[in-house]
Amino acid sequence: LESWTGCVYPVLRDTEICLCLWLCLKLCLGRSGSGKGEALLSHGVQCGAPACRYLCSLGLGHPATFPSAAPSWTAALEPFFSQTPKGRVGGLPTTSGGKRFQLWALGLFCTERHLAKRLKNNSFYPFIQQQPNVFVLEYYLDTLWKGTLLFVVCLLLVSFGFVSQVQKQETWGFPACGVVVGLWLMISSLPRRRLVLNHTRGTYHFSVQGRTVCQGPMHLVYVRLALSSDAYGRCFFQLVLCGHKLEPLVLVQLSERYEQMEYLGRHIARKLNINYFDCLTKSYRHVVRHWPLGATFSPGIVQRKTGTYGQQTLQSDLDV
């Protein structure tokens, strides 16, 4: 994976991979003893009952063997993901000034439900659909508010002299250093970043304040589920939009619900028509829509059918 994607969001070493694979399978299969309400998804993993109800209530459809009754907390999620996608088709995002800071809230306290709510309002979140095959994302890095906060706080500390001297040692150097670092972070994050996915030309384009950083083929941009584990072996997942020479954008911060994260990741990748990768390097859960140039000529790689948005294309996810 690393060889052709270039800059890949970090993966774990072998022992951690085995441990987390075992734990992830345990998470997925662990509720299999609860009896009713289970069905086999197309990728051959038994889905636990709460996850089935959640996925069913999202309305994007699964085989009818799933139970129709949903508990109260998933009832709130039923209006999400209506059958007709509501992506905005408009001109340049001149009126979407507030949209540029939308990623800051995601980085702070986002769970899967926040992302699901935002996806309800904008199907191509976090992008805006300019033309049927062109998606644009304009954003400011989150170091903008962090740098500004650091700068203001340290400036106040220095000017009011709260920590200027401790036990005859001059310690005003600490907030002074904070002022310099905060100022640097603020100034370097001020230029606006712009990521354009152009499917008609098959390229992506990343620029900073109008100056091109890189432009490349579509197979180098992807949505990835990243895995971290703590010392006790609990797995936490992050959904990241990343690419070659791109700044990784975290869509959902640490979450323990693997199926929901995977579902959201696959949904986003399907709407944007880019690749989706699972947390493990070797996995049958990758969804590859764009291959590196020349890779499609090797035997064993079958081109996937280009599915439409309304179609249940679960079976075609295995065409690898």
Add this chain to the structure above:
Amino acid sequence: MRWRDRLAVLFFPEGMMLTVASLMLFLVHLSVFASDVHNFCVTHHYDRMSFHYTVVLMFSQVIGICWAAMGSLYAEMTDNKFLRCFSLTVLMLNGAMFFNRLSLEFLAIQYREESH
């Protein structure tokens, strides 16, 4: 990305920024060290040495070493030989400056201001 564009929007590679920041810190520490050695050995003006800033100085030396190490890690991931050599040199300079500062503090420990 061309260097003119990088300078215009301040979009530098992260490893390079850390190495340059630690190089700036090294230059600051070098000037403070030179002035301390001058006041300790040459003019014997012990009251003009940097005893009041020891805590801040040691902290910033450690931060300089950490930043140089992180920048060197980023540089090792690229295949640019110049960048790798440069970041390793900055790391070694910061490390050497740390040990110089430590030695000077021990040599000058008797000359600190007494407070009872």
